[in-house]
Each structure stands twice: as C-alpha cells, then as structure tokens.
Amino acid sequence: MTVWDSLVGQRHAVTALQDAARGQGMTHAWLFTGPPGSGRSNAALAFAAALQCGEQGCGGCDDCTEVLAGAHPDVTLRRTEKVIITVDEARRWVRDAGLMPVRHRWQIIIVEDADRLHERANNALLKAIEEPTPRTVWMLCAPQPEDVLATIRSRTRHVSLATPTAEDVAGFLVERHGVSEERAAHAARASQGHIGRARALAMEEETRNRRREVVSLPPRLTTLGACLQAAANIVDIAKAEAEAQTDAQHAKELRDLEVLYGADRKARSLRSAKAAERELAEQHKLRLKRKVLDAVDRQLTELLSVYRDVLVVQTGAGSHLVNEEQRPELSELARRTTPEGTLHRIDAIGAAREQILEFNVPPLLALESMMVALRG
Amino acid sequence: MWNPDATMAPRQAPRSAPAPSPLGSVTLVTGPEELLNDRVVRAARNAVLKADPEAESHDTAGEQLTMATLGELAAPSLFSSTRCVAVHRLEDAPDEVHDGLVDYASSPDPDVALVLVHSGGQRGSGLLNRLRKLPTVHEHKSEAVKGRGFAQFAVDEAGTHRAVLEPEAADALVEAVGGDLRALAAAVDQLAHDFPGRRLDLDLVRRYFSGRADVKGFEIADHALYGRTSQALEELRWALDTGVGGPYVTASFASAVRQLARYKAAARGLRDADLAREVGVPPWKLRTLRDQAKAWDEQGLATAIRAVASADADVKGAGGDPAYALERMVLTVSRARVER
Numbered sequence: 001m002t003v004w005d006s007l008v009g010q011r012h013a014v015t016a017l018q019d020a021a022r023g024q025g026m027t028h029a030w031l032f033t034g035p036p037g038s039g040r041s042n043a044a045l046a047f048a049a050a051l052q053c054g055e056q057g058c059g060g061c062d063d064c065t066e067v068l069a070g071a072h073p074d075v076t077l078r079r080t081e082k083v084i085i086t087v088d089e090a091r092r093w094v095r096d097a098g099l100m101p102v103r104h105r106w107q108i109i110i111v112e113d114a115d116r117l118h119e120r121a122n123n124a125l126l127k128a129i130e131e132p133t134p135r136t137v138w139m140l141c142a143p144q145p146e147d148v149l150a151t152i153r154s155r156t157r158h159v160s161l162a163t164p165t166a167e168d169v170a171g172f173l174v175e176r177h178g179v180s181e182e183r184a185a186h187a188a189r190a191s192q193g194h195i196g197r198a199r200a201l202a203m204e205e206e207t208r209n210r211r212r213e214v215v216s217l218p219p220r221l222t223t224l225g226a227c228l229q230a231a232a233n234i235v236d237i238a239k240a241e242a243e244a245q246t247d248a249q250h251a252k253e254l255r256d257l258e259v260l261y262g263a264d265r266k267a268r269s270l271r272s273a274k275a276a277e278r279e280l281a282e283q284h285k286l287r288l289k290r291k292v293l294d295a296v297d298r299q300l301t302e303l304l305s306v307y308r309d310v311l312v313v314q315t316g317a318g319s320h321l322v323n324e325e326q327r328p329e330l331s332e333l334a335r336r337t338t339p340e341g342t343l344h345r346i347d348a349i350g351a352a353r354e355q356i357l358e359f360n361v362p363p364l365l366a367l368e369s370m371m372v373a374l375r376g
Numbered sequence: 377m378w379n380p381d382a383t384m385a386p387r388q389a390p391r392s393a394p395a396p397s398p399l400g401s402v403t404l405v406t407g408p409e410e411l412l413n414d415r416v417v418r419a420a421r422n423a424v425l426k427a428d429p430e431a432e433s434h435d436t437a438g439e440q441l442t443m444a445t446l447g448e449l450a451a452p453s454l455f456s457s458t459r460c461v462a463v464h465r466l467e468d469a470p471d472e473v474h475d476g477l478v479d480y481a482s483s484p485d486p487d488v489a490l491v492l493v494h495s496g497g498q499r500g501s502g503l504l505n506r507l508r509k510l511p512t513v514h515e516h517k518s519e520a521v522k523g524r525g526f527a528q529f530a531v532d533e534a535g536t537h538r539a540v541l542e543p544e545a546a547d548a549l550v551e552a553v554g555g556d557l558r559a560l561a562a563a564v565d566q567l568a569h570d571f572p573g574r575r576l577d578l579d580l581v582r583r584y585f586s587g588r589a590d591v592k593g594f595e596i597a598d599h600a601l602y603g604r605t606s607q608a609l610e611e612l613r614w615a616l617d618t619g620v621g622g623p624y625v626t627a628s629f630a631s632a633v634r635q636l637a638r639y640k641a642a643a644r645g646l647r648d649a650d651l652a653r654e655v656g657v658p659p660w661k662l663r664t665l666r667d668q669a670k671a672w673d674e675q676g677l678a679t680a681i682r683a684v685a686s687a688d689a690d691v692k693g694a695g696g697d698p699a700y701a702l703e704r705m706v707l708t709v710s711r712a713r714v715e716r
Contacts, residue, residue: 225641359689369685372678
C-alpha cells in the first residue's frame with residue numbers, strides 16, 4: 001500500500017507526481033486543478049507525504065502516516081470555512097511559510113480553496129511564490145486554473161485531475177468502504193464523479209433520501225404555488241443542514257470562552273469578553289452562510305442532473321442516465337417538453353447558481369426565479 | 377435667567393422650575409436627539425459667557441477623558457477663572473474616571489460649569505444613576521422623536537421663531553425634508569425668516585419644498601404592483617437620490633411579489649387568520665393583497681419574480697448601471713399585470 005492508493009482514477013497525474021517526488025521536475029509551487037470531488041486536496045496531501053517520506057511515499061513510515069493524518073509538523077493544510085480567504089489570513093500563511101522545516105526535508109503549505117482567495121490575498125501569496133524560501137513548497141488547489149491570478153498560475157506547475165469514471169468510483173467504494181456492488185454503482189452514478197458525495201450517498205440513508213426528494217421535484221413543478229413551495233423547501237433544508245453542522249461548533253467555542261473569562265456576570269460584562277463573543281458570533285454567521293450556499297449548490301447540481309437526463313432521452317443520445325431509477329418519470333417529462341425547453345431550463349439553473357454564488361442574491365429569491373422558469 | 381428648557385420643543389421636555397446658573401453645578405443632558413442636546417449645551421455656554429464674558433470654554437469627548445484631563449479641565453487657568461466644560465458622548469467615558477466624575481459632581485467648583493452629554497441608550501447608565509442622585513446635578517432629558525413627532529417638532533420650532541406653521545404644511549414639510557431634526561429646524565428657520573409675520577401654510581411650503589425624502593422600498597413596490605408606473609418610477613428616483621440602496625429596493629420588491637404570489641397560490645376558502653399564516657403576512661395586509669391580486673395571473677407573477685431576481689443580481693454587480701436595472705425592473709413588473 002502506498003500513499004497514492006486513495007486517488008481514484010488519476011493514473012496520469014500520479015505518474016507525474018511520483019517522478020517529481022523522485023526529483024524529476026520538482027518545483028516550489030504546484031497548482032492542483034480538477035472538478036469538485038475529484039480529490040484535489042487528497043492528491044496534494046499524497047504528494048506532500050511522498051515528498052516527506054524517505055521512500056517517496058511508502059505509506060507505512062511515520063512521515064507518511066503523519067502527513068495523511070494531518071499531524072506532520074512540516075505540512076500545513078490551509079482551508080477556510082468562510083466564503084472568502086482574506087488578505088490578513090494569507091499574510092499570516094506567508095509568514096509561517098518562511099520558517100525552516102522542523103525535520104529534514106520540506107516546509108509544505110497546502111491551500112485547499114485557492115479559488116476563495118480574495119484579490120488582495122492572491123497578491124499577498126504571489127509575493128511569496130515569486131521569491132520562494134529555499135525549502136518551502138506551496139500547493140494550491142482550485143477547480144480551474146483560471147480561478148487563481150494569472151501571475152500565480154504562471155509561477156506554478158500545473159497538475160490537472162480528471163473526473164473519475166463511475167466504474168473507478170464504484171470500485172473504490174466497494175474496496176475501501178465495503179459497500180455492496182449495487183449501492184456503490186448507484187452512488188457512483190448519482191455523484192457524477194464526486195468522490196466525497198459518492199461516499200456520503202453510499203453510506204448515509206438520509207443523504208440518499210434528500211437527493212431522491214430533489215430529483216423527483218421537476219415533474220411536480222406545474223403551478224406557481226408548487227414552485228414557490230419547492231424554492232422555500234430547498235432553502236429550509238439547506239439551512240437546517242448548515243445549522244446542524246455549525247451550531248455544535250459554535251456552542252463549543254462559547255463554552256471555551258466561558259472557561260477563559262469565567263461564567264459570572266462580572267466577567268461577562270468585561271469589554272474584551274463581549275468583543276470576543278461578538279467576534280465568535282460573526283465567524284459563526286460567516287461559516288453558516290458558506291454552509292448554506294454549499295448545500296444549495298449541491299441541490300442545484302442534483303437538479304441539473306435531472307434535466308441532463310431529460311435531454312439525453314429527448315435527443316436519443318443513448319448514454320447512461322444519472323438517474324436511471326427514475327427513467328419512467330423522466331421519459332414522461334421528456335415527452336411533454338421540447339429539447340429547446342430543456343436547454344432553457346438548464347440555463348435557468350446556471351443563472352440561479354451564478355446569481356447566488358457570484359452576486360450574493362438571496363438564495364430564496366434566486367431559487368423562486370429559477371423554479372418558475374422550470375415550470376411547465 | 378438661564379432656562380434651557382425654553383430652547384427645547386415643549387413636547388420634548390415639560391417646563392420645569394428655572395434651573396440655577398450652570399456655574400457651580402453639573403448639567404446632565406441625556407437623550408438620543410443630538411440637535412436638542414446641542415441646544416442645551418449652547419444655552420449653558422451662553423449663560424456662562426453672560427456671567428463672565430472672559431470665560432473659557434472647552435469641548436471634549438468622553439472617550440478621551442482620564443483622571444488627569446478631568447483635573448486639568450477643572451483647574452483655573454492663567455487667563456480666566458471662569459470656565460464652561462462640555463463632555464460629549466459621556467457613555468464612552470472609561471470606567472476609571474467614573475468615580476472621579478461623581479466626586480467632582482458632588483462638590484463642583486463654583487467657577488466651573490460642567491455639562492455632561494449622554495446620547496441615551498443603556499451604556500454608562502450606572503454612572504448616570506449615580507450622578508442623578510446628587511443635588512448638584514440638573515438633568516435635561518429629551519426623548520427620541522418619531523412618527524407624528526416630527527410634524528409637531530416643526531410646528532413648535534416655528535413657535536420659537538414667533539411664526540405659525542399650519543399642521544398640514546408641517547406634514548408636507550416633513551415629507552419633503554425627512555426625519556432629520558437639524559434639517560427640519562433649518563427649513564423652518566428659513567421659512568420663518570423669509571416670511572416674517574405671515575402664516576406658513578401649505579402653499580408656501582409646497583412652493584419652496586417639493587419632492588420626497590425617506591421613500592420606503594415597499595411603497596415603490598406597492599405602486600408597481602398596483603400598476604401606477606409613473607408614480608413608482610418617480611418615487612424610485614427620489615429614493616435613489618436620497619441615498620436608498622439598490623439592494624434595499626429589490627429586497628422590498630422580492631418580498632412584495634412573493635407575498636402576492638403566495639396569496640394567489642393559497643387554497644381558496646380559508647379563514648383570514650389561516651390565510652394570513654399560509655401567506656406569511658400580518659392579517660391587515662390581506663386586504664391590500666386581495667385588491668392587488670385582481671390584476672395578476674400566474675404568468676404575470678412568474679415574469680415579475682424573474683425580473684426582480686435578475687435586477688437584484690444587477691444592482692449587486694452583474695449589471696453596469698444599478699439605476700437602469702431598477703427602472704427596468706419597475707417597468708417589467710408593472711407591465712406584467714393583466715389589464716382589465
């Protein structure tokens with residue numbers, strides 16, 4: 001077993017990285033790109049392990065296990081739970097990147113959401129990547145090369161990950177998680193190559209149910225009332241999901257604050273205690289917003305898969321359906337509508353995503369607008 | 377005689393027994409209305425100057441108060457022994473100086489007038505309560521002006537200029553100038569000064585003040601949903617000119633259209649209370665919705681929802697000109713009605 005085993009369907013990229021770990025084409029800055037769920041940060045992590053390991057990623061030594069567990073002193077994984085990475089955070093990372101490695105090899109910084117770098121944060125990183133300290137290696141991960149500044153792009157070596165095929169994903173689920181073949185095949189298909197999503201679909205009943213609810217929406221969007229209801233439901237589900245994920249953390253942070261300042265009234269009314277509490281509440285709000293957006297985005301992807309299938313049926317393209325088990329309903333929908341109509345609907349979903357993610361339109365409004373466009 | 381209450385509108389502070397001279401005592405001014413507070417401070421300063429034309433006056437912010445500055449402010453200077461010291465934003469005063477302030481206030485220097493201005497609110501209320509208990513502290517309190525209070529303020533304000541402002545003229549003035557006491561006071565001062573001895577009536581106000589301040593986004597949305605296109609466009613212009621943000625207007629439209637669409641989609645034959653809950657509005661709003669709904673069908677509402685969402689993205693950076701995006705939204709929405 002080596003560190004590369006957890007990368008699904010990325011033979012091409014793995015070969016290049018293995019060479020680099022042996023010293024061929026090694027450089028100080030890397031850019032990992034690939035669609036969400038293709039394993040960008042896992043690839044970066046595996047590469048980091050290979051660089052720190054005496055045998056280029058044996059998977060068994062202390063260095064390898066520590067890197068993969070996120071406990072290696074010279075490998076830092078930088079991620080954000082908010083919508084953007086601010087310039088202050090980036091500057092802090094740059095400062096830490098200049099430190100000498102604690103052990104013998106490299107100081108490695110993996111930036112998991114390089115696409116979330118704010119413009120000024122991008123510039124702060126550029127400085128560090130332009131004039132690297134000798135033993136520092138930067139690994140940036142983003143969906144597309146265009147997501148990072150052109151000047152950063154030109155100073156990094158690019159590793160592009162492919163969307164893993166459904167067979168690759170299914171095989172991985174069966175082998176690693178012991179999922180039954182049938183369930184693995186369904187999860188792999190439904191996830192459209194998103195490994196984390198496939199794992200959640202294969203392992204969690206609730207995730208499967210929620211997905212089924214979303215993909216069965218389109219045939220029911222016949223009246224204005226149904227459209228508004230569907231939009232409100234999606235937002236409610238997203239909010240509930242996000243709150244479940246972040247509330248526990250927020251409560252824990254507040255408890256920590258209490259330990260720090262004391263729980264009596266006098267301590268609570270201290271100005272610094274209040275400021276710290278406000279700061280935490282602010283952070284919590286930002287995290288919550290990001291989670292809601294992520295959840296809404298996931299649901300839109302599911303919805304998109306339905307119209308993609310409808311288009312496949314309408315054009316007789318004959319490729320596999322993502323939602324094979326819904327074939328009867330989808331064929332009925334395909335018969336009732338035209339391919340042009342389907343394309344317009346796909347556009348409407350894209351427009352809603354853009355409105356929500358790029359322009360900060362309230363999700364409810366954008367979804368209502370999208371649902372009425374899907375009607376018919 | 378120093379009587380700051382005379383400078384405040386009578387509704388804000390009932391006339392009390394004339395306060396003693398501000399010298400040798402502490403004047404505490406509390407309330408959220410900056411203009412009214414400033415007037416008390418000015419009156420105190422004038423009273424001090426009247427008592428001693430050579431008197432010095434100092435202004436300082438509560439935030440910058442330390443025990444040292446407090447001592448300095450109260451100490452006699454080389455040039456004059458009489459001083460008027462005003463401390464603004466008392467709520468920002470650091471905790472360390474509270475004791476010092478109370479100490480000083482309990483035995484004030486006879487040659488110093490200390491005026492403490494607190495902008496209302498809960499902060500620093502502990503200090504206020506301690507000060508209020510002292511016999512040497514005199515408080516002038518003003519309440520926040522809101523709603524009908526603005527028109528009344530304008531009328532009272534005219535009174536202090538020995539002019540008469542008619543009630544409907546006052547309403548028109550408030551509508552045109554908005555709920556800012558300073559701006560209102562200036563407007564009344566101007567009118568009273570330009571037309572001495574004349575009743576200030578609606579005609580006069582209309583001639584010099586037109587347009588609207590404080591346009592609310594939902595009022596524009598209501599005009600558009602009722603099909604009053606030109607009115608909606610006009611008020612949109614006023615709103616943008618008076619600094620109402622584009623996202624605020626689109627948010628109002630989004631909720632107005634959403635309410636109407638939910639009302640249209642709700643099951644027939646519900647009791648009003650249930651219907652209101654289903655639509656998500658207070659019961660009194662149902663009458664408006666019922667009225668508006670007559671001219672709308674599902675297709676029209678769908679068009680309106682699409683227009684509002686894309687305008688919202690446009691004002692947040694997707695489009696070039698927010699004003700254009702908003703006008704187009706108003707036009708699309710009001711034209712999506714079914715004309716009968």
